[in-house]
Amino acid sequence: MASGLTMDKIVSLARRRGFVFPSSEIYGGLGSSYDYGHYGVLLKENVKARWLEAMVQERDDIVALDSAIILHPRIWEASGHVGGFTDPLVDCRTCKKRFRADHLADEQCGRKPSKRPGETSECDLTEARQFNLMFETRVGPVEETGQRVFLRPETAQGIFVNFKNVAQLARRKPPFGIAQVGKSFRNEITPGNFIFRTLEFEQMEMEFFVPPDAADQWYRYWIDERVAWYVRYGLRQESLRVRPHEPDELSHYSSATSDIEYLYPIGWSELEGIANRGTFDLTAHAEASGTTLEWVDGGSGERYVPAVIEPAAGVNRAMLAFLCDAYDEEVVGDRERTVLRLHPEIAPVKVAVLPLIPRDAGIAERARALHQDLRRVMVAEHDDGGQIGRRYRRQDEIGTPWALTVDEQTLVDETVTIRDRDTLAQERISISRAREHLLDRLAAPWAPPARG
Ligand code: GAP
Numbered sequence: 001m002a003s004g005l006t007m008d009k010i011v012s013l014a015r016r017r018g019f020v021f022p023s024s025e026i027y028g029g030l031g032s033s034y035d036y037g038h039y040g041v042l043l044k045e046n047v048k049a050r051w052l053e054a055m056v057q058e059r060d061d062i063v064a065l066d067s068a069i070i071l072h073p074r075i076w077e078a079s080g081h082v083g084g085f086t087d088p089l090v091d092c093r094t095c096k097k098r099f100r101a102d103h104l105a106d107e108q109c110g111r112k113p114s115k116r117p118g119e120t121s122e123c124d125l126t127e128a129r130q131f132n133l134m135f136e137t138r139v140g141p142v143e144e145t146g147q148r149v150f151l152r153p154e155t156a157q158g159i160f161v162n163f164k165n166v167a168q169l170a171r172r173k174p175p176f177g178i179a180q181v182g183k184s185f186r187n188e189i190t191p192g193n194f195i196f197r198t199l200e201f202e203q204m205e206m207e208f209f210v211p212p213d214a215a216d217q218w219y220r221y222w223i224d225e226r227v228a229w230y231v232r233y234g235l236r237q238e239s240l241r242v243r244p245h246e247p248d249e250l251s252h253y254s255s256a257t258s259d260i261e262y263l264y265p266i267g268w269s270e271l272e273g274i275a276n277r278g279t280f281d282l283t284a285h286a287e288a289s290g291t292t293l294e295w296v297d298g299g300s301g302e303r304y305v306p307a308v309i310e311p312a313a314g315v316n317r318a319m320l321a322f323l324c325d326a327y328d329e330e331v332v333g334d335r336e337r338t339v340l341r342l343h344p345e346i347a348p349v350k351v352a353v354l355p356l357i358p359r360d361a362g363i364a365e366r367a368r369a370l371h372q373d374l375r376r377v378m379v380a381e382h383d384d385g386g387q388i389g390r391r392y393r394r395q396d397e398i399g400t401p402w403a404l405t406v407d408e409q410t411l412v413d414e415t416v417t418i419r420d421r422d423t424l425a426q427e428r429i430s431i432s433r434a435r436e437h438l439l440d441r442l443a444a445p446w447a448p449p450a451r452g
Contacts, residue, residue, distance in 0.1 A: 003451075005265050005324060005327055006265050007193060007194055007264075007265045007266060009265075009327065010194065010265070010320070010323055010324060010327060011194050013323075013327070013338065013340075013397060014040070014194075014323070016397075017039060017394075017397050017398050018037035018038055018039055018040070019036070019037055019039045019040035019043065019323075019398075020034050020035070020036055020037065020040045020194075020195060021034065021035045021036075021037055022034060022035075023035045030199075031192075032188055032192045032197065032198045032199050033198060033199050033200070034194075034195050034198060038348075039348040039349070039398050040319075040348075042348030042349065042379060043319055043322070043323075043342075043346065043347075043348045044202070044315055044316070044319055046345060046346045046347070046348070047315055047318050047319055047322065047346065048181050048202070048204060048315055050229075050233055050345060050346065051181065051204045051229070051313065052064065052179065052181065052204075054229050054232075055177070055179040055204075055206055056179055061172065061175060061176045061177060062176065062177035062178070062179050062206060062208075063166060063170045063172065063176070063177075063178055063179070064178075064179050064180070065158070065159055065162060065166065065178050065179065065180045066180060066181075066182065067155070067158025067159065067161075067162060067180060067182075068158065069151060069152050069182065069183060069185075070137075070139070070149050070150070070151065070152070071149075071150075071152060071157060071158060071161070073147065073148060073149050073150060074288060074289075075157050075161055075285070076134065076150050076157070077288065078284045078285050078287070078288035078289070079157050079160075079253075079281065079284060079285075080252045080253065080284070081132075081134060081150075081153060081157075082132070082134075084252050085132060085133050085134060085153060086130040086131055086132050086133065087100050087102075087130075087131055087133060087189065088100065088101035088102055088128040088129070088130055088131070089101060089128060089129050089130075089131040089189060090104075090117070090125045090126050090127070090128050090129075091125070091126045092109075092110060092117055092123055092124060092125055092126075093124040093125075093126065094110075094111065094122050094123060094124045095109065095110025095111045095123075096110065097110035097117070098189055099117050099125075099189075099190075100189060100190050101128035103190055104116055104117050104118060107190075109123060131187075131189065132187075133153055133186045133187050133188065134150045134151070134153050134185075134186070134187065135150065135151040135185045135186075135187050135199075136148055136149070136150055136151075137149060137150075137151065151184075151185035152184055152185065153184055153185060153186050154184050154203065154205065154312070155180045155181070155182050155184055155203045155205045156180075156205050156207060156281070156310060156312065157281070158180060158182075159178045159180055159205070159207045160207065160281040160282060160285055160293075160308075161285055161289075162178070163178075163209070163282060163285075163293050164291065164293060166178050167209075167295065173295065173297070174209045174210050174211055174295055174306045175208060175209065175210040175211070175214065175218060176208070176209055177206050177207060177208035177209065178206065178207050178209075179204075179205070179206040180203075180204075180205055180206075181202065181203070181204045181205075181315070182202065182203065183200055183201070183202055183203075184200070184201060184202070184203050185199060185200045186199065186201075187199065193264075193266050194320065195316045195317070195319065195320050196264065196266070196269065196316075196317060196320055198316060201314055201315070201316045201317075202314070202315035202316060203312060203313065203314055203315065204312075204313045204314075204315055204318075205310065205311070205312045205313070206310065206311050206312075207277075207281075207308050207309075207310050208222065208308065208309040208310070208311075209295070209306035209307070209308055210306055210307055210308075210309060211304065211306065211307070212278070212279060212304065212305075212306070212307040214307075215276055215278065215307035215309060216256075216276070218309045219256060219274065219276040219309050221309075222274050222309050222311045223242055223258050223260070223274050225311075226260055226272055226274060226311045226313070227240060227242065227260055230260070230262075230271070230318075230321070233322070233343045233345065233346050234322065234325065234326065234341075234342065234343035234346060234446065234447075234448050235262065235321060235322065235325050236325055236448055238263075239262055239263045239321075239324075239325055240260060240261070240262060240263075240271075241260075241261050241263075241268065242258050242259070242260055242261070243258060243259045243261050243268075244256070244257070244258045245257040245258065245259070251275065252280075253275070253277045253278070253280040253281060254275045254276060254277055254278075254280075255276050255277075255278050256275070256276040257273055257274065257275040257276070258273070258274050259271070259272070259273050259274075260272040260273075260274070262317075262321040262324075262325075264320065264321065264324055265324060270317075271313070271314070271317050271318065271321055272311060272312060272313040272314070272317075272318075273310075273311075273312050274309070274310065274311045274312070275309070275310045275312065276307070276308075276309055277307070277308040277309070277310055278307050278308070279305040279306070279307050279308070280308075281308060282294070282305050282306065282308070283305055286305070293305065294306075322342060322343075322346055323340065325448065326340040326341045326342040326399060326448070327340060328340075328341055332424065335389075337393055337396055338393075338396065338397050339396040339397070339399075339421060339422075340396070340397065340398065340399030341399070341421070341422055341448055341449060342399035342401075343446050343448075344401040344441065344442050344446055345442065345446075347398075347399040347400060347401055348379065348398060348399065348400075349379050349380070349381050349395070349398060349399075349400045350378040350379055350380060350400070350401065350402070350438065350442060351374055351378065351380045351381075351400065351401070351402045351403070351404060351438055352380070352381045352382075352383055352391070352395045352400050352402075352403045352404070353367050353370050353371040353374065353380060353381070353382050353383075353403075353404050353406065354367070354382075354383055354384070354388060354391050354392075354403055354404065354405045354406070355367035355384050355405075355406045356388055356405055356406060356407040356408070357407070357408070358384035360408075362411045363406050363407065363408070363410065363411065364384070366406050366410055366411070366431070367382060367384070367406040368382065370404065370406065370416070370431060370434060373434075373435055374434065374435055374438065377435060377439065378438065378439075378442065381395075381400070383395070388405065391403075392419065395421070396421055399421070400421060401420070401421045401422075401441075402418055402419065402420060402421065402438060402441070403418070403419045403421075404416045404417070404418055404419075404434060405417045405419065409428070410431070413430075414430055414431050414432065415428040415429060415430050415431065416428065416429065416431055416434065418434075418437070422449050423449075
């Protein structure tokens with residue numbers, strides 16, 4: 001993260017360039033809810049695609065799944081969520097605000113924001129009560145008789161209840177994993193630091209089923225793998241750390257959990273959790289459903305309930321970390337520029353095609369043709385509005401790694417300039433090689449430039 005970076009700067013850029021908007025804005029907004037605009041969608045899709053590539057495409061031992069969001073309600077009883085997925089809450093009878101009892105030191109008093117809840121003589125806090133984080137709804141047209149169901153608070157349970165289907169059909173034996181990307185919902189009451197904590201969010205979760213005596217080894221393996229994934233896609237090593245949970249922090253299902261934390265502008269905070277869930281989930285669902293959920297070795301006849309190692313990441317938190325790490329401000333000549341130094345494979349737009357003199361018919365025509373050619377293989381933008389310097393700065397702010405400028409020289413020798421977002425170096429390449437040149441650069445390893 002650049003020194004001096006604040007969440008306000010990220011929020012402002014995200015809004016200015018159409019990455020993220022406050023949700024329901026024309027109705028006054030809805031707390032902890034955000035809508036993603038064009039560049040936000042492209043960025044988020046890239047994060048998910050890189051995760052799926054690393055989990056499924058590049059490996060032989062993980063398969064994909066897309067389970068339903070609304071599952072049988074008994075799943076959430078067996079998983080422990082109905083009974084235990086709670087936060088302790090207190091209400092203030094004076095200011096009518098609601099706080100997490102375990103986060104009072106980070107909260108602001110509703111009447112005197114410089115004080116903590118409970119710090120002033122007027123504060124009148126209730127006893128802490130447990131508040132379930134699952135959103136409830138009903139299946140069926142009649143509210144009173146409809147069946148009570150929940151919006152899933154994690155994608156993981158959809159994986160556990162499909163263990164038998166996948167293990168049989170995918171012809172996999174432990175160690176093997178099931179990966180899923182999808183929306184989850186939590187009725188979070190702590191308002192959330194932009195997209196860090198929201199009511200609905202996307203998760204990228206993978207449940208890795210292993211022989212129980214190999215669980216610890218795979219737990220440590222997945223911590224290293226996941227840190228390496230963030231570094232591969234551009235997060236600086238010094239902005240990442242692994243924090244093992246204290247025994248009193250562990251979830252009900254976990255015997256060991258480590259958070260990969262990122263140094264956000266709000267301080268070190270969880271980006272992803274890697275948990276050793278042991279045999280808790282398969283055992284609980286086997287008991288509750290009456291279906292045997294175990295691995296049976298066809299050869300030896302050995303049978304056992306596999307242990308589960310779970311790397312559970314948040315798409316939106318990853319997106320926020322990529323934005324924070326990429327954000328930079330610098331002075332070039334006599335101008336300031338804001339630039340997102342995103343990894344090219346994470347950047348929403350890969351290349352911009354800019355006709356230097358848009359009213360010149362020859363230049364305009366070649367720029368259009370080049371754009372048409374490039375957009376077949378990558379997200380490419382054509383921009384002919386305004387001064388060239390402004391157009392470069394706009395692309396810098398959305399993190400486009402390369403800009404191709406079509407100019408008078410193009411009409412003479414069929415070359416264009418390629419400008420590099422990070423170094424600002426410009427070179428000429430032939431139009432006929434532009435597509436290949438960009439694909440090569442996109443496939444090349446990339447590391448963030450050192451901070452000045
Ligand atoms: N299946 C395990 C599980 O859900 P978790 O630590 O509660 O574990 C995993 O969630 C990840 O999901 C977190 O590390 C975070 O990135 C993301 N996440 C959780 N709650 C979130 C929220 N309210 N808003 C945004 N992301 C969230």
